[in-house]
Amino acid sequence: MSELFVGKSFPRADAEKVTGKAAYINDIKVPRMLYGKILYSTRPHARIKNIDTSAAEKLHGVRAVLTGRNTPNVRVGFLGDQEPLKKDKVRQFRDEVAAVAAIDEDIAEEATSLIKVEYEDLPPVFDPIEAMKDDAPLVHEFDARGKPRRNNILPLPWKLIAGDVNKGREQSAHIVKDTFRTTWVHQVCMGASGCIAQFDVNNNLVFTSVTNVPFGGKDRLDMFLRNIGLKSSTRILTPFVGGSFGSKLDTDIYEFIAVLLAWETKCPVKILFDRHEEFTASPPRQPAIATVEQGCDKDGHLTFRKVDMILDNGAYTSWGATTPSVMSIPVSTLYKVRNIHFEATCVYTNNIYAQAMRGYGNPQATYVVEQSMDQLAEAAGIDPLDFRLINANEPYTESPMRIKITTCPLKECLQEVKTRIDWENKHGKRDGRGVGVASFLHVGGGARVYLSDGQGIIMKVNDEGKLTIITGGTDQGQGSETIIRQMAAEASGLRYEDISIVLGDTEICPWDVGTHASRHLFMVGNAILMCAEKIRAKIRDLGARWMRSIIEADLNKKARRDPDFKAPQIDWSVLENPDNLDVCNGEIFVRDDPENPFLRMKIARVVRKAHLLGTGRGEMVTAEAFYDPPNEMIDREGKGNISCCYTFGTHGVEVEVDKETGQLRILNYVAAHDVGRAINPMLVKGQIYGAAIMGTGYGLTEEMLLNAGRVMNPNLLDYKLLTAKDKVPIDAVIVEPIEPSGPFGAKGIGEPACVPSAPAIANAVYDAIGVRIKELPITPERVLAALKQKEEEGV
Template structure:
């Protein structure tokens, strides 16, 4: 490992030169001859009957090519995991983002003008916006054909015997925690361009982070639209941010297909920022009731969690985040007895989707806040309680996760040291420290039947390499990590590698950029393909050099004998020998890597990931007692990453995730009032700026993950998972108030301080 030339190095991001010169083509920048501009009309009410929908005036506007409504959607087509979401809604709207009509026109201005000419009359219906209300017997139904607002998607995990453990615990705490809707805020808004050719094959220019799965979605849609068996090609433009937002297909994409079918022209949609805010799907909000206990020595005895999730009016991946929430609930620290139930409830709110961390931040906020409460009750330093129960290598968790490598204790030690935990803890001077840990999947996650990714590598005459990968680049740097792995194995330089990752016509299959899996899964796939092609090259070289292939190595594009380095042959010559020898060889290899992880069984148990990523965040805050404002004085983010393939890119993920977590903790929230979003713009939605960044230290703790490519684990999501509870715990240490609801706004802190002052006064008075 020590003589690695490319892996482990701070290699610059491969696509950065194109991006810094303005040359990268995002969906916004794409123009195709003859293309039309699409626009969508949304319902104005959270819940209403559509009494009249008249598109005649819009159709007559010069420049308008087509106007469609629900009546133009064949076969009652619906999309989404529960197939409950029609691309255009007819008869009734169930949320303010419901699409009721769409236009295609020769310019964006005309499309916008046409939308204004569509006449709609509604009868407003009472809506239901609180999931707890929506669960009650007799609550108005969001989908009138269903018997209940509670989704038929019961999440339940039971390990051991929680009831007995409760009785035997020396200390038990219970509380309820709430989290808010937050959204991805990709700087590049959503968009697509759908083009059907004369044979009705579809080319979709897209931002998707799941090309192979989106391809399936569109194929199904085309079939429903009467175009069975057609080809779908997805070409991804440069993606202006993902963070999970592009893990599902959206109504606008199906609308684009329908409009392209109707007009026989390419149709492009680009969301405005306002549309991006209210018509894409946020991280779901949650209500979590949690109880935890420990024995008199501070060993955790049980964890019991009940959760209610607001599903919104339709169902996307948000409803399945309990599958990931189970992970920290069952396996963050050693807890023998676990019970977890979660219910998703239809409301007339916006529906939720995947977002970086996929449920983990919500669950970890409750677990880690509650853990500090337990430590206090047990009279232990919160660090001490955590350390005693920390995860360790070799552990089999109650949910049957096989922990291979685990650097949780090392991360904790870094936090304690760098934060001066002992010196800063409990000083009660308005400053305080807090910490929280995380577990996340670090070796893929078997959420589908496959967790695979394919790679094809081919080489030219001169030693240049084309790597065709299924992995999607959303800014995280998968293309660079893959190039590093391939360069290392092939003994060529990073600049010899060209990664092609944006076209389903040429790129192999993959389940998508999710679950922090690209480095691990796509990396292993690339590694496998590279090893195959290396063997081919060495065989040809050995033949020409009169050597045993096992005695040869490749570095800097030269094949040489490890015994006698004078015996060498340029790789380019090897390649040409292969190509130009009669009956010759082509240097191309493919490899499909599907990690040996497990789908959950019926009881939601199984080794979801081949390896798990750990981390601990520690934070020092100062609380302004007059305003309730929280200032972060120091922030340590220590992460067990296996081996860092590219420390620079890895730090980028930690800093980026960390700040997203700080936004989640302290400021970001989508304020909905009766289904209407009140702050859907960048002025009112408080995404952190460069002045809101505290001093952050990203600490990389290396463990050797045997199953990872060159020992690596995933790091895409972990950076934001423990941020909010670490901050909440630090606030408690600073001023003695426990904030149970995100975001931790100054108003909530001040209110809690005032309530505490009143309670303290009451106590001293009595």
């Protein structure tokens, strides 16, 4: 039977958002709610000598003033390297020194300004390379266990070695080596961070959160409650969320502070960041300094790849420090190369600390690998696009990281770009216009970063024949409400418009790892398939038991009303076997006789019959499923098949560079993406467009300017997001190799399109004017400086 719902561009189902009715954290108030405000450090590195909160405490309307000195000393974060309120020492400008709860925001703000903190400055270190030196100031004198630290290097030695790089070098006809730098960029969700913490009568924490990892967040808050001496637990509620892009993966420090304030005041406490705070006190994507060396033989086959990364971790550790686990995927597996050496070193500095952002390290890694690919192609005298075709990954192969590639249309994506960007005619002109290309691979079938990569789902059918889906996932805007309905209608046989979705409450929803790693559609889709199968079986079973009596009652009724009515001859035996029945579009019918009007009825009727049997033996139609995919955690060597499948793609960009001003214009942009199967092509394109523009911003305009640890551009005027006026003509091309492990053949597409933009642009700039910009973003200043240097060198 052909599909009715999957593969079609259904409109967005979240109509609340266009009416202003959708309630975000900004819009939620609860009775007796106080407003929390945080006082941040004014020094990048200093001892706290004294904190005087007396004036703040006296201010009318203030309900609590907390510091590290009147709260429990509880360590939080992935490496336990900080406390919510800093007691003895600050290590970055965003360090939380004190917090206030007051009856309104203005009073809370005023109270923080009344707190006097005395500091004794310590020598700071802001450059990760400086910070790695033996005599560098120690950002942390002790680790979480109290052991003295000898240097600023994090105890996370990311390393992946496969094959023999030295042997690869010997086999090489051409070798290139270069160093590239990326910079701090921010997720810049339009909805800033915020939460409401409140305790119920049993001292359980009810936490309204913008997290996209409700159950992980619950675990962290439960542990925090235990550590501050409470035996209660957390219920997390997630409202509509104004974007995420990685920023809501970890439980942030302000969230622990809200809990402390709520416990202290016994009132609900809301903390809502303003835009300045969002830029300065929420963790962004870290910069990388990457040295990459690659070789190929005389025919252009890659022989080895060696990448060394130094990552500025900032002062504390969040998920940013784990992004090398994903960087190792493109380093080891983007194109066929057997000999791999990858090392990444995360270094503490007195800068703001880093979190993950869309792509989870992949944008940084692909930026360096794909520029090196261009350099190597040039060294070998091969067209860069052909060079990539020579080395493109093949379906059903295993990479040196033990990644098991399934479907892989990378060559097809490269060809799409080649044709659509008119590569043959446009490449190699050096006339101020140029074309560049970059590819990527990313996890497309989950990512086992925890022991479970699972998602639970519960379905129930009510006696109106409506299906409720209860899931532990979250929606950050990607369109869960729409695609869940499409897949569930397809799989369950209930009507699209009869499906409702419940998510966002850890007390009700079944467990889920989190809506991250481009995994949501893949996981929820597979969970839907498992669960819907059970629902269909139950409905068919009820049909086999009750359809006959319902039909007989109908016929009798008709006969009573119409004396001329002649009941049809019905072979009742066909209804006795559930296998003869089928369910589609809200109706149950005989599979081999679907048009027979007497043997067809709304699902609601059999479910209602089962509920209202009148015998004391009624039944419900509910089912649950837990989909935990067959992927692996990476092992001690950094190897393993972390995802069920991988998504590939290629971006091609045509640019025009003004040599006088350094200004760059994107004339054409082709983004060819393998999505397995597009459940909703319109929403797939929405992910591609949005991510490609984010990636283009990474390439061209976005940069958090840090001066001695301080963010100098913490506002939307000075942090340059692309606007609607920055028109990039994107041609989003969907390539659909049906993925066997994916629901209806689909792979994830949430992150990938932001990955190859920056290197594709950098490669296009090189093609246009013959200079390679090795730092992000590619600003007019950098283009001019590179042109000038080239002129001076007389190249």
